[in-house]
Amino acid sequence: MAITKSDVAKAIESLAEQGSNPTNDNILAVLGSGSKTTINKYRKEILEEQLAAAVTTAKTLKDAELVTVSQVIATLLQERIDAVQGGYAETVQQLEKQLADTTEKLEQVQIKLDEQVKQTDDTTDKLKVALASTDKAKEDYNALQAKYEQLLEKSGSIKYVESQLTNANARIAELEKQITMQKDK
Incomplete structure (x- = not known):
């Protein structure tokens, strides 16, 4: 027996009532037999018709209904915004306090960093003097080594x-x- 568009529509309704997706495999399982190509063709047509009907229904809402829906949505949104703002005010105060504390700590760390940079600069200067002394010692060593080699020769x-x-x-x-x-x- 051939599957009709009506059979596929009934299977889609049955799946919707069960909360299942109307896939080709699910429709085939409900019908028990049939061609996936035929099921796909009818399923596509039915879903397009349902979509067109939904669009038509949405277009037929009257202006007053749209205004009422808009007002209800606006009221709900404003209530939600007010609730969120109330919760954020306290959070903002806490964050501002944390920011002030963190800024103070950062300033203290900057002071310590500046001190360490100065100490590093002092150490670098001392190191440069030591390196100059080391270079002089190397020169003296090389000169002595050269004299020693001359003596050996x-x-x-x-x-x-x-x-x-x-x-x-x-x-x-x-x-x-x-x-x-x-x-x-």
């Missing part, structure tokens, strides 16, 4: 210098013994 070899140093240390140790013995006498 003049002496001929590092081993020669080390043997001389070992001999000198041995002589120093011997001389220290002799001095100690002389003191003990």
